[in-house]
Amino acid sequence: MTDWLSPEEWQAVALSLRVSAVATAASLPLGILVALALARGRFPGRQVLNGIVHLPLILPPVVTGYLLLLTFGRKGLVGQVLDQWFGVVLAFRWTGAALAAAIMAFPLMVRAIRLAIEAVDPKLEQAAATLGASRPWIFATVTLPMILPGIVAGAILAFAKAMGEFGATITFVSNIPGQTQTLPSAIYSFLQVPGGDAQAARLVMVAVVIAMAALLLSEWVGRAVARRIGGA
Amino acid sequence: MTLSVSLNHRLPGFTLDLSFEAPPGLTALFGRSGAGKTTVVNAVAGLVTPERGRIVADDGVLLDTAAGVNLPPHRRRVGYVFQDARLFPHLTVRQNLLYGRFFAPKGAGADLARIVDLLGIAALLGRRPGALSGGERQRVAIGRAILSNPRMLLLDEPLAALDEARKAEILPYLERLRDELGLPMLYVSHAMSEVARLATTVVLMEAGRVTAAGPTAAILSDPAAATGLGLREAGAVLDARVAAQEADGLTRLETGAGPLWLPQIDARDGALLRLRILAQDVMLATQRPQGVSALNILPATVRDIRIGDGPGALVRLTAGEETILARITRRSVDALGLEAGRPVYAVLKAVSVARENVGQTGQIAR
Numbered sequence: 225m226t227d228w229l230s231p232e233e234w235q236a237v238a239l240s241l242r243v244s245a246v247a248t249a250a251s252l253p254l255g256i257l258v259a260l261a262l263a264r265g266r267f268p269g270r271q272v273l274n275g276i277v278h279l280p281l282i283l284p285p286v287v288t289g290y291l292l293l294l295t296f297g298r299k300g301l302v303g304q305v306l307d308q309w310f311g312v313v314l315a316f317r318w319t320g321a322a323l324a325a326a327i328m329a330f331p332l333m334v335r336a337i338r339l340a341i342e343a344v345d346p347k348l349e350q351a352a353a354t355l356g357a358s359r360p361w362i363f364a365t366v367t368l369p370m371i372l373p374g375i376v377a378g379a380i381l382a383f384a385k386a387m388g389e390f391g392a393t394i395t396f397v398s399n400i401p402g403q404t405q406t407l408p409s410a411i412y413s414f415l416q417v418p419g420g421d422a423q424a425a426r427l428v429m430v431a432v433v434i435a436m437a438a439l440l441l442s443e444w445v446g447r448a449v450a451r452r453i454g455g456a
Numbered sequence: 457m458t459l460s461v462s463l464n465h466r467l468p469g470f471t472l473d474l475s476f477e478a479p480p481g482l483t484a485l486f487g488r489s490g491a492g493k494t495t496v497v498n499a500v501a502g503l504v505t506p507e508r509g510r511i512v513a514d515d516g517v518l519l520d521t522a523a524g525v526n527l528p529p530h531r532r533r534v535g536y537v538f539q540d541a542r543l544f545p546h547l548t549v550r551q552n553l554l555y556g557r558f559f560a561p562k563g564a565g566a567d568l569a570r571i572v573d574l575l576g577i578a579a580l581l582g583r584r585p586g587a588l589s590g591g592e593r594q595r596v597a598i599g600r601a602i603l604s605n606p607r608m609l610l611l612d613e614p615l616a617a618l619d620e621a622r623k624a625e626i627l628p629y630l631e632r633l634r635d636e637l638g639l640p641m642l643y644v645s646h647a648m649s650e651v652a653r654l655a656t657t658v659v660l661m662e663a664g665r666v667t668a669a670g671p672t673a674a675i676l677s678d679p680a681a682a683t684g685l686g687l688r689e690a691g692a693v694l695d696a697r698v699a700a701q702e703a704d705g706l707t708r709l710e711t712g713a714g715p716l717w718l719p720q721i722d723a724r725d726g727a728l729l730r731l732r733i734l735a736q737d738v739m740l741a742t743q744r745p746q747g748v749s750a751l752n753i754l755p756a757t758v759r760d761i762r763i764g765d766g767p768g769a770l771v772r773l774t775a776g777e778e779t780i781l782a783r784i785t786r787r788s789v790d791a792l793g794l795e796a797g798r799p800v801y802a803v804l805k806a807v808s809v810a811r812e813n814v815g816q817t818g819q820i821a822r
Contacts (some may be wrong), residue, residue, distance in 0.1 A: 347542055353529035
C-alpha cells in the first residue's frame with residue numbers, strides 16, 4: 225500500500241482515518257446523552273436542542289466552518305479561553321479538523337441512537353425495576369445492551385460521514401498538507417493542478433473502499449446482534 | 457405475611473377507592489376488565505403512585521402518602537409476573553432467571569435448581585426468550601420473579617395471553633408454587649376457573665371498589681356475590697380427597713357433602729383436590745330420584761334462595777359440611793315449593809365437572 229500511494233497521498237489517508245476515529249470516539253458519549261435526552265427527556269427547550277443538533281445537516285458546510293472559526297478560532301469566544309487557559313488551539317490543526325468532522329457527523333449519530341432508544345420497550349425497564357434494579361443499573365443492564373446495535377450503527381455512520389467531510393473542514397482548518405489535508409481536501413487539491421487526475425483517482429478508490437468497508441461492517445454487526453437477540 | 461392495601465386514585469372514567477387485606481396464601485383480585493385490578497397491582501409494585509394510599513406489608517411500609525413514604529419499585533422487593541412475560545431478549549433464560557438475584561439481599565431466597573425443577577424449565581436454560589413458546593416464557597417469567605427473593609409475588613393475569621392448552625400446562629405449576637413456597641401471592645384475574653382453582657382468598661372488584669372479600673369457598677358460594685361473578689360462572693368450591701380409582705374409568709371422591717363419582721382424575725389415592733361445581737350443572741329434587749342416569753345424588757338442605765331479576769334463581773344448599781349452589785328457574789322454585797330449611801336432593805352428572813375445574817391442592821379451601 226505504501227508504494228502504491230505516494231507519501232503525500234498516504235499522509236492524507238492516515239490523517240483522515242485519525243481525524244474520523246477521534247471525532248467519532250470523542251463525540252460518542254455526548255451523542256448517547258443527547259439521544260437519551262431527546263428520546264426520553266421531558267424538559268423545556270427539547271425542540272431547541274433538537275434543532276441545534278440538526279443544524280449542521282441543513283446549513284451549508286461552509287457556514288458551519290465559518291461559525292466554527294468565529295467560535296473556536298484563536299480570537300473566537302471559546303477559542304480564546306481554550307488558548308489562554310489550556311494552551312489548546314484548534315484552528316488550522318488536525319484537532320480542529322476532528323472537531324469540524326464531529327459536529328458535521330453528530331446529527332447522523334444522534335439520529336441512529338435516538339431511534340434505537342425509542343424502540344426499547346419501557347415495559348422491560350419496568351420489569352427490571354421490579355426485580356430490584358435501580359435506574360443506573362437498568363440503563364447498564366437492559367437499555368444499553370438493547371440499543372447497542374443503534375450505537376454501533378450511529379458510530380459507523382458518523383465515521384463514514386467524518387471521512388467525507390470537506391466544506392466545514394477546509395473553511396475551519398484550511399488544507400495544509402501533512403497537517404490538515406484530509407482525504408477529500410487532497411482529492412480537491414490534486415484536481416486543481418494539471419496532471420493530478422491519476423493521484424485523485426487513486427484516492428477516490430481508497431475513499432470508495434473505506435466507505436464500502438464501513439457499510440458492510442455496520443450490516444454485519446446489525447445482523448450479528450439481531451441473531452443474538454432473536455435466536456436460540 | 458399479610459399485605460394491607462388502601463388506595464384512592466382517580467382514573468379516566470372512575471375512581472379507585474378501596475381497601476383490602478391479603479392474608480398468607482394466594483389472594484385473587486377478581487373482576488371484569490377495566491375494574492382497576494391492574495392499577496391496584498401496579499400501585500403495590502410502585503409502578504403507579506396513587507393520589508392517596510397506604511400499602512403495608514408485615515415487614516415494612518411500601519407506601520404511605522400521608523406520611524410521605526413512597527419506596528421506589530426497585531426497593532419494594534415484590535416479584536411481578538406481567539401478562540406479557542417481559543423477559544429480557546438479549547439474555548439467555550438462565551441469565552433472565554438470575555437477573556434479580558444480583559440485586560437481592562445475599563443469602564436467603566429460593567435456589568435456582570429447585571425453582572427450575574418446580575417449573576420444569578431445565579431444558580430451556582441455554583435458550584433465548586425469542587425461541588420460547590408463550591407458555592414457556594410465562595414459566596420463565598414466574599421463575600425470574602421468584603428468584604429475585606421477593607417478599608411477595610404479584611401476578612397480573614399471567615395466563616390471559618395463552619390458549620387453553622397452555623393455561624392447562626401452567627396451572628399445576630402455580631398450584632405447586634402456592635403450596636410449596638409459602639410466598640404470599642396477589643393474583644389478578646377475570647377468569648373464574650383460575651380463581652376457583654388457585655385462590656385462598658378472593659377480593660371481588662367492580663368499577664374501582666371492593667364488593668366482597670373473604671375465603672374462596674365462602675365468597676364463591678355466596679349468591680349475593682354471584683351477580684358480580686357472572687351468573688354463568690357461579691358455583692361452589694368443594695374440597696375432596698381421592699378415595700379410589702374404579703374399574704369402569706370413574707374416580708370416587710370423598711367430600712364433606714358425601715361421595716362423588718367423576719370421570720377419571722389423574723391423582724394418587726388420598727390426594728387432596730379442589731372441585732368447582734357450577735351452579736347451572738346442579739339439579740334439585742324433593743325426593744330421591746329413581747331411574748335417573750346422574751350418578752351423584754347428595755342429600756341437602758335449602759339454606760337460602762335468591763330470586764334474580766330474570767327467570768332464574770340461585771339456591772344455596774347445605775350438604776353435610778359443604779355448601780353447594782344450584783341455579784334453577786323461578787318456576788321450579790314455586791313448583792317444588794322450595795324454601796329455607798326444606799330438605800332436597802342435589803343431582804349432578806358425573807361428566808359435568810370439567811377438567812379445568814379440578815385442581816390439585818396441598819391446602820384446604822375452607
